Structures are given as structure tokens and as C-alpha cells.
Amino acid sequence: MNSFTNDYSEGAHPSILKALAKANLEQNDGYGLDIHSLQATKLIREHVGDDKAEVIYLSGGTQTNQLAISCALRPHMACIAATTGHIAVHETGAIEATGHKVVTVEPIDGKLTPELIEPVLVDHYFEHMVLPKMVYISNPTELGTVYNKKELEDLYSFCQNKGLILYCDGARLGCALDAEKGKLTLQDIYNNTDAFFIGGTKIGALLGEALVIKKAEMKEDIRYLTKQRGALLAKGSLLGIQFETLMSNGLYAELSRKTNAGAQKIVKAMKELGFQFLLSSPTNQIFPILDNALIEKLEKKYAFYVWEKMDNQQSAIRLVTSWATPEQQIDQFIEDLKNLQ
Amino acid sequence: MNSFTNDYSEGAHPSILKALAKANLEQNDGYGLDIHSLQATKLIREHVGDDKAEVIYLSGGTQTNQLAISCALRPHMACIAATTGHIAVHETGAIEATGHKVVTVEPIDGKLTPELIEPVLVDHYFEHMVLPKMVYISNPTELGTVYNKKELEDLYSFCQNKGLILYCDGARLGCALDAEKGKLTLQDIYNNTDAFFIGGTKIGALLGEALVIKKAEMKEDIRYLTKQRGALLAKGSLLGIQFETLMSNGLYAELSRKTNAGAQKIVKAMKELGFQFLLSSPTNQIFPILDNALIEKLEKKYAFYVWEKMDNQQSAIRLVTSWATPEQQIDQFIEDLKNLQ
């Protein structure tokens, strides 16, 4: 079965496997104090333009969200997220498990704006309600859409005025940067958030996310908090080596480009074939609308999620590509579409 | 610097790297539902002799302890551990962070016995105190000592009589099995605990621990609980492939043997040279007692921890070997000892 189900079906980019093999018998310091983690951090600091940026390497997105959110909040504080936000729906209450309510807001195309957040602040006006203190966004969002630089600047400026911490889930951050290539950089993300993470799992790594923290209060004792969450790997070099590789020679950007390219090739072809989309996504998650009969035929050969029923005849499906999705699989899908339509 | 600091300095056994490379471009199901994880589970079930055993693959020991302990306890219940137990001292309060008190007992050579636990049950007799409901042990212990089959049977029988859950931290489980080779098997561990984990990180894996659960109440919804703790890796095959490899062709036993062998070679040589030890450890962590002057000389060439001051002249040091510690480094250390003594 050819999979368009997600972007974590395959393993790591070959140059990562090569780097792991090369360093395999080195005797490295444990718990993220190895030379590779230090070097990866040096590279990330260069990318974000601040040699004081704190960088912590973690195993997955939910773990990273838990750490970043819980390290910043006192018990009565809450995190605002879109109703579609990953922490709001697909992390099995991981944030609530740290004691914090997630206050949800209906987003526009998966994105939050100052206008959408403002009413939450007005509503939560006294001590019988949680105190919203953080805003969680994903870039790209869970719907594949992207915050551009202006949108991020506006949101961050709003958050700063309101005393809110802005945190960005970057599980697929490279895809957002690629979609806004030349207009949005890692440094822009850093400048316009208090903390964010650079997703590795979905952009070429075996596993790994790099949490980047700008806000001083969140940096404090972060290694204690990481260890307490069971998130400090003994063989921390495993993450360090991967991010050292991803952050060198433009590999992260190149894999992000490939990740988007597959899906966007399909978008282009489907638009030419006259298909509609649930929304316009410039990244690797796309939501074309198909006749149910066509969906059934495609399901015999391809794996993907049926996302939303449009009416009795049509549904939106979700197609996801990764840096490793074979070019041939993409071309064949387009070909099949033409023939089956 | 030649390291005897720990058993997680190096990467993975070459056959693991090979297996990862081989499966790298497969499109596997996510979140531990891939064929490799399923196969690893099949192998582990064969080893423990129960095809109903639940197996969950996790990233590290602290994470595994948190999940196993918190999944079994209601809020007022506590876990009994040795004062030297990893959860009691070196996990930054990870168990307390899940809401549960760790009640400590002074162990004998790092080990707990029914006689040591009994008074805790007597003391905790009413609702103004926590309710001890679980016993945490490590095998081998944090001091390198090993519970033999009889000790485990006695402890488990005691726990069952008292309504206590017995959980075994097996970060170096292979080393215990190797030390008791022919007398203690994975199936014995399974039969005499409610849950335990098979440590991968310290026995040849890049990372990974396999939590094996026998007790029905702990199995229930375990995947929900794993996800909620941020512990369900998207690319779960990374762990599945490694355990599939470790559990095949006797690799886990072979690496465990190597892990112990290095340290025990040093033990043998040092005994012949007349050195004393803090305690008798048959595994890969050993605690020889040396003159401080000798320690200083050795520190110029080797990395290790000074564990405990014996008197003004002597200290116990901790030496740890791994499956990857070069034979040559071990021989050189023994040679140097002879010359420096």
C-alpha cells in the first residue's frame, strides 16, 4: 500500500544514518552534554541569531509541548489554543495532565489572531476562572496553513502587550519556512515567539525535536524539568548528532522543501483537473475534495485519511507527503486520478 | 580519556544500526503499530512464556518508571523503594511529579526483602498516611548486585500476600540474567513480578526500554497513558526494530555477557592484586577501594566516579563497563593498576 497517511512512516535521511554510524563508538558524555549536542546548539543559535538561546533536545512533539507549557505556568494558569490545536485534541489530555486547562478558540483556517484571542482575555476576568497566560500555535497548523511573518509579528506584539507567552509548535516548522521561503526565517520565528520547537521527527530525523527558548523564566532550571518529565535521554548524542546534521549544509531546508514539494505537485495537478480543496494549504498536508466513489477506488491502492464529509456525495481527504515519499508514488497517484476521475 | 563512567557513552550495536538502515525507507505504521514492534512483542512474549503479556516500547528508564508506577496507583497510593533506588534519588522527583510519594527503606546491598518491607506496612496503618501499594526494585540494583530467583520468588510471594504490586526496573536487566545465567531467565522475571522492563539503552540500543506488563489492571488503556505522558513515539518502528534485533539470535544475552565481562575481568585482576571492594557485584558496575593517591594517578588517564570516602586514605570508586568498552582499555587499566599500585 502506498501511504499518504502521514509524514512519519519512513526512517531517517541517509546522511543522518551515516552520521550516527560514524559517531557510533565514540565515548560521549551523557544526558545531552556531548559534543554533538553542543555543536547542534551552536548551529541553532547561529540560525536564530542569539548565542543565549536555550536549546533542549527531546523525543517527540507531545513531550516537548508538555515541557514547554508546564515549565512556564503556575498552577492556575491556562494555555489558549485553537480548537484544532494538537494539544487540544490529539495529545490525550497531556497538558491537562500537567494541571493546566487548555482554553480553546475557534480559529480561522487553523490560525489564531489577536482578534480571536482578545475575547478570551475579556471573559476570564476574575479568580473563579483560570488565568490565560500562554498562547499555543502551530506553524504550519494542523491544517497545513502557515503564519506569515506579519501575522506572527502582530500576534507576538499582542501577546507582549497582554502579558501572554507565545509558544509555537514546530513539528513541521521547516514546511512553514519553505512555504514562506525568503520571507520567513528561523530567526523570525525566534524573534516573534518566546519559545518554539524545530521538528526533527517529521523532517528527516529518526526522532527528535529541538526546543528553543528565548524567555528567561522558561530557561531557568530547564534541565531539571526535562529530567523530571523522563525526557532527558541517557544517550543524548543520538539527538545531538541528528540535529548537528540537519542544521548543517542546508539539510533541514532541503528536506523541508522536498516534504512540501510532493504535496504541492499533487495540488497543482488536481487544480488543473478541476478539483476543489477544503482550504488552501501551501505545505505537505493537503485536503482535496473528491467524490466518494473516487475515494473508494483510490483506497484500494493508496492509504490516506478521509477527513470530512462535505455532503452525501463528496468528502475531503487528507494527503500527506514526506521528504521520503517516492517521486514515483506521487506521479502514479496523479496518473491514477486522471484515469479514475 | 578512556571512560569507565557509565554504560551509555557509546551508540548502538552494529547489527542494530544495520537493521535500522535496512528498514529505513519502509512505510511503517506509526505509534508502535508497525510490523517490527509487533514482531519484537511476539519475541518477548515467547521469552516470557505468555502471549498475553503487554509490551510497550519507551525511550528511557525514568519515563518507563513514571508510566509503570502512575498507571497502577490511585492518588493516595505510594511506592516503596530502597533509599538507593533510582526513583528515590536520581529521577528529579519524577514519581512525586505524578502525585505519588516514594516511601524509602534502607536496603541491604541495594536490595529489598520482605523483612525490610514489612515494617513499612505496619507503620502505614491509617488514612492520615499514604497507602503503600507497590514495591519498586531494580535488578541489577544501582549497586550492581543481583536478586536471584529465590529472592525474587520470596519477594513476589510476600507482595501478593500483602496486596502489593511488584515492579522491577530492568535498565540493565540483561546483566542480572547473565550474572545468574542458567538460574534466572526472562520468564522467571515475568513470573515473579507484575511488571518490569527490559533495558535497551544500556544493552546495545540507541535508546529504548521494553515495558512488559503481566497485571491486567496495568494493561488496561496503557496506550492512552503512554500517549498522555508524551511517550508514544510517532516513528515507533525505531524502537520496534531495535528490540526485534536484540531479542533475536541471542543478541541481548550476548551483549549482556560482554557488558558484565569487562567489569568482572577487572574484579578478578584486582582481587589477585589484593584490592578490597565496597560490596560484591557480579555485574558491570563495580566498586573497588583504592588509595586516594592511586585514584589521582588513574584519573589522569581514565574517567570514573569516586563513589564513597572510606577513610582519610582510601575511597571506593565506581567503574562501569558496557558491551562496547574496548577490551584493550580494560587490559590497559589492569596493566596500569599493576604498575601504579
Added chain:
Amino acid sequence: MNSFTNDYSEGAHPSILKALAKANLEQNDGYGLDIHSLQATKLIREHVGDDKAEVIYLSGGTQTNQLAISCALRPHMACIAATTGHIAVHETGAIEATGHKVVTVEPIDGKLTPELIEPVLVDHYFEHMVLPKMVYISNPTELGTVYNKKELEDLYSFCQNKGLILYCDGARLGCALDAEKGKLTLQDIYNNTDAFFIGGTKIGALLGEALVIKKAEMKEDIRYLTKQRGALLAKGSLLGIQFETLMSNGLYAELSRKTNAGAQKIVKAMKELGFQFLLSSPTNQIFPILDNALIEKLEKKYAFYVWEKMDNQQSAIRLVTSWATPEQQIDQFIEDLKNLQ
């Protein structure tokens, strides 16, 4: 200022003060093991018709909700509540602070039905989402509306079929029973929930809620859980004496009747004067719709909340009466309405 703000402005019913004074110098056992608590429990068990019912006396509603909900759920389980439910909005995230997500449903007049809950169960279908395990309702609801016997039976039957625990917040339970007098009893509440509480604070006590538990799993070790939450009063007789008094000689019913009567007298008068209401409430919280000009005039003499803006000219206000609201204050308010209208 004459207050219609809430039903906890005044102290306790005189017969409660008298009972406290009478028992004041007795030497009672601590922590709820005193003869008065035992007698109160005996009386409550008679009311609910089960001498195995567990009864725990607590200080307030939020504390009671926290205990009842957290004692019943494993970490990944969630509680379903109306968006207007007290735990969802006005308890500062107290339930999330115990680690559990509150999944909200848009209610009808503040009430939940099987039809409203069903989609939540369908949506939460796998381990990446919390597992809904409990349903929280209030009777009367936060909008003053009441679940009748049939509605409760239907809801409980649905919950039992779905493996859901049904828990009822009865902060003003007497008001619901009074509104359904002759058709809904304390025993009906007990028979159609797994646990509920009998509110004392708002029905004549200085403070105190009696949590009544039917479900065996929630009873287990409940005193441990109560103590752990800081909810086991040293002088437990303070609560025991009050509930002993409330549960004797029909006092609870009588005070509930008075609590409702004041508000309903206003309802009757306002209907005759032609006023509309936001919704039809048969209890002590009512929501008449008034011209803003009239509201302003009333605010000079009476304290109450403006609840909801209807349009530019009119708003709904909330009026609340208690057993202690002076008859004269009610009559004067009606009189003033006639004059000011």
C-alpha cells in the same frame, strides 16, 4: 443594599446555630468519626434507602467536585460537562488541576441529554484523545433549571450502557427536589446516579456538602483521598452536627422550599406585569429580561448580576433568593418594579 446576588450571603439557619451551641463542649472524636457525623450518615442512608451508601462531609462545592471526580478516574480519563457546568467555567480549572480534561458539550437550558453526549463518545475513539469516563451534571443547573425523574433515569441508563459514571453536583439539590416535589426524591437521585452531593452551604448551613457515593470503586479508600485533598476537617463534628440537623424534622426540605419560594414569588409577579424571562426556571435563580433603564434604577437599591445583554435596550438579570432572604425585601422589590416600570 438589599442583595439578590447569591444564596450564600447569610449565615446558618437558627436551629443549626442552636445545635452547634448545644454540642459545643462535648469531646467528640475528630475527622468525621464523631457521633453527629455518624448520625447524619444514618439519616442520609435512610433518605436514600441504602445502608451501604458512603457519605463524606466536605467544606464546599469545588472541593467536593474535585474529590468525587478525581477519585473515580485514571489519569487519561475525562469528565463530560455542559459548557455552562460549574466545573467547566467557575472553578479555576480545579478539575484540570487534578490532571483530568473537562470535555464540554453545549447543553439545552443548562441540561445534558444522551443525545448531546453520544457524539462526544463517537468523537473520542482512540488513544490520541482522552477517554470520556464520567458525566457531570448539576441539579438544579447553573441556570436554575431542573432534571426531572424521567430525564435522570434516561441519562443514567445511557451512562450505564456506555460505561460512564454519572455524578451530580447538588450544591442546591434541595431546590431541585422542591421544584419537583412529590415526583423526585433524594432516593431517586441516589438510584439514578453513581454519586452526588447534598448541598448544605446554600441551604441553611454555615458550610458543608455531603458527598453520597453509591459506586463501589469510588467508595474505596475515600477517607484517604479526602485527607490527601486537605478536605478532612479535624473538627468534623462541625459538619456532622449541621447535616444531622438539616436531615432531621424535614428541615432541609423546608429551607429548600423557602429558598425557591422567594424567587418564584418574583417570577409570578413579574409575569403578571408582562416581563419575559431568559428561560423558565422553577428554582431560586431566575433570569428576567428588563429594559436597561429599569435595571439602572433597580441597581440603586438592589444588588444583582446583569447576566446577558439581549439587545441594545434590554438585558437579562439574575436574581437569587435564599432561605434567609427577607419576605419584606421580596415584596418591596415587586412593589418597586410596579412603580418603576
Added chain:
Amino acid sequence: MNSFTNDYSEGAHPSILKALAKANLEQNDGYGLDIHSLQATKLIREHVGDDKAEVIYLSGGTQTNQLAISCALRPHMACIAATTGHIAVHETGAIEATGHKVVTVEPIDGKLTPELIEPVLVDHYFEHMVLPKMVYISNPTELGTVYNKKELEDLYSFCQNKGLILYCDGARLGCALDAEKGKLTLQDIYNNTDAFFIGGTKIGALLGEALVIKKAEMKEDIRYLTKQRGALLAKGSLLGIQFETLMSNGLYAELSRKTNAGAQKIVKAMKELGFQFLLSSPTNQIFPILDNALIEKLEKKYAFYVWEKMDNQQSAIRLVTSWATPEQQIDQFIEDLKNLQ
């Protein structure tokens, strides 16, 4: 049975009952914003000499300890307490339930000193261990002993130098002040701690503890945190009226004096009769050593705890008096001792 079991057997001092009755039908603001709570706070601020002191009224000691400790710590921080400390043994893991480890130290006569705490700081030196950030003491201690002014000053000075927060459980604070009358005042307690509480339950109130906070970081949003813990009483005036009464006309000091006087009268008489004591306590908890045969005889007439077995023939018992213990009961006990000895 005449009880020397504890100091919470009886109800409230008559002047408190009188004050409650007097204010009973007032319409007071809820949640601690009533005029009585405000007045009580004004009085406490005068006592401690700081009109910026934050005062929060709570229902019991465990609840107060939970709030005070959890409001001050980030997740990885721990609280140091004596092994005999109430939070360490008799609160069912209430502090761990908020996620924080309690690190225990063997005290001297129930008391902590800088010398006893220092090694804990040395031991907890890196991120694999919790970070001790707070010191919990009780004054009087659980053994009835008292910190004098010099001891408090030394301890607070040490804590400030080490960046530790000093918090004092004052469940029986009046007894400590009475024992050190003229040498230790409420203002001294305030000056030499970051936060403490004035116990009401055990000194004449029906229930209630007044948490007094000096440290700015702990004051912040304290009403949110109180509400979230289910600790903000709707009828907050119940606590306000009691503390208004206790803090007026020297009532708290007078009741504290009476509380100590009973026990100390017994101490004096027993010393004259030649009895030994487990330790020297100047407050209302005393620990005389008696022959087991004598204990048996006394148990027929008096209720008290057998505290500790001294040898096969003798045990220490605990006798506790309250402000309400009848003078006659005390005299009779002394008389009986003389006759039974």
C-alpha cells in the same frame, strides 16, 4: 471518657459562637470579601506590623500547607521537612499530590537547624535530583517543642542566604507564642519567615487557619490558587468573623495560654511525683513516661495515645490539652496519678 487525645475535640470558644450568631443574618459578600474578613486582616496586619501582608483564610492545616507550598514552587522544586514534620508523615502525601517531593531530615527534638539542612543542599547538587527550595517547620513542633526567637532568626538568615523559602506551620502557633511569652511575638514570626499560618481550629475556632504571606511571589494570584484548590469558602465570613474575634481583645493569646496551662499543670505535678518525660515540651502536648501497668489503669478513665515504647516495662504517652479541657478533668487526672502510682 475524658479525653487528652487531641486539641480539637470541642467546638468554638463561646465568644466566637456569639459573634457568629450576631452576624448571622447580615448579607455579606462571598468568598472572603466580606467586612469581617477584611477587618480580621486589618487586625492581623497590625499584629505583624505590615499593612501589605497578604492574609488568606482556610479551612484546615493540610489544605493550608498544600496551598502555601505549591504556590511557591516550580515543578522540580522540593520542600525540606523534619522526618517528624506533619507534611512528611500525617497528610497522606498531600504535598506529593501537588507534585513536589518532601525531602526529610532527622530533626533534634522535632526542630530543624541550619546545620541539619546544610547537608541536604550539598547532596542535591545537580539536575538528576530535585531542587530543595523551601523549608517547612512547625512552631510548636509536632513534639510540642518551640523555636525561640534566636533559633528562628538563625534559620531565616540561613534560608535567605541559600535562596530557600521559610514556611512555618502554625496549627498551634499561639502555644509557641505563649511558651515564649514576652520573647516571641506574631511580628517576630512574620519577620523571620516568608509565610506562616495562625492556627484557629486548635485555638478556639470551629475551624479556620489564617495564612499570612510576606513574600511577594507567593502573594501573586493567591486567590486564584486558593479557589483552584477548592479552598475558597462561599461563606467566607464564617472564617472572617472567627479571626476577627480571635484577634480582638487578646482572645487568641488568652486561649493559647489556657491551652498550654492544662498540660503544663500536669507536667509540674508529674515532675513532683518523679515522672520522666520523653522530651521537654513547654506547650500543650506532653510526653510523660509511665509504667505499662499504670497506663492500662489510666486508659480505663482517660483517652490518650501511647506514643512510644521505651522498654518492656515503660512507654511514653501523649497528653494533649485544649483551651476547653475542663480544669476539673486535669485535677482529677493528677489526683488519679497520685493514687494509682
